[in-house]
Amino acid sequence: MNISTAAKTAGLPVKTVRYYADIGLVSAPSRSETGYRTYDGGAVRKLVFVRRAREFGFSIEECRELLSLYEDRNRSSADVKRIATRRLEDIAEKQRELKSLHDELAYLVDACKGDDRPDCPIIDGLGNRHAGG
Amino acid sequence: MNISTAAKTAGLPVKTVRYYADIGLVSAPSRSETGYRTYDGGAVRKLVFVRRAREFGFSIEECRELLSLYEDRNRSSADVKRIATRRLEDIAEKQRELKSLHDELAYLVDACKGDDRPDCPIIDGLGNRHAGG
């Protein structure tokens, strides 16, 4: 199949599919006589794998690592779990950050009357860190 | 004061302080006879304001907007509240996404034995979307 069919099947933009081969994340596809890229089921499955991993927030480098584990019939599940667990910690950390951010900003928004006068705790709160963050 | 003192006081890297003037986010500082940038308290306060806003996840363009409100003695607090509320919704949305991501990945990690055998629900789960995600 041609690139647009492969891309559609994998749920990725055509540009992205080309890009993933350019950076060597997936292997370069074979070409037709006229130079068109041609894809088979296996190539598409790898693209799906990458798309899913990216949706999980794995970086391209992590995808590279996961993909080599995906392709390695002899790797241990512990190797995979290690990477996934690290990623899980990243997510939890990000969640904590977002929560404190949300709470602090919500506090400021709540304190702001939102009327046509210039007094605004949000602006004030951005200018000087408020106590008890 | 020179740029490194200003940067330290504002809690920003020197490079970033220069960058913010380059892109016109803050006005270009005055220069000494030999071309060194010189900062006063007002300039530093604006840098602090930008740093805080960035920490809150406001984009540079939003910072530009907020900064003009910060500098405008006649703007209404409603204008500020509008921007901050939009940002608050972004954060809430991001939190929801992170939660579903976390739950799904945690489910996979939990299902993986993490031993030296190749069976791995994480890899399998990345290859094919699991039901009831």
Add this chain to the structure above:
DNA sequence: CATTGACTTTCCAGTTACTGGAAACCCTAG
């Protein structure tokens, strides 16, 4: 006065993960 080392300047390149667009080639339907 010379030197040393820290600080500053400008400018260019690189980062992440793509995305947009131009110019040219290919393919299929009518």
Add this chain to the structure above:
DNA sequence: CTAGGGTTTCCAGTAACTGGAAAGTCAATG
């Protein structure tokens, strides 16, 4: 044969910096 897609390559741009080179400046020392 033409029209309209799809495809190719390559270059540039995004967001928000960050790193580094080469050259000028400053303050303290000998």
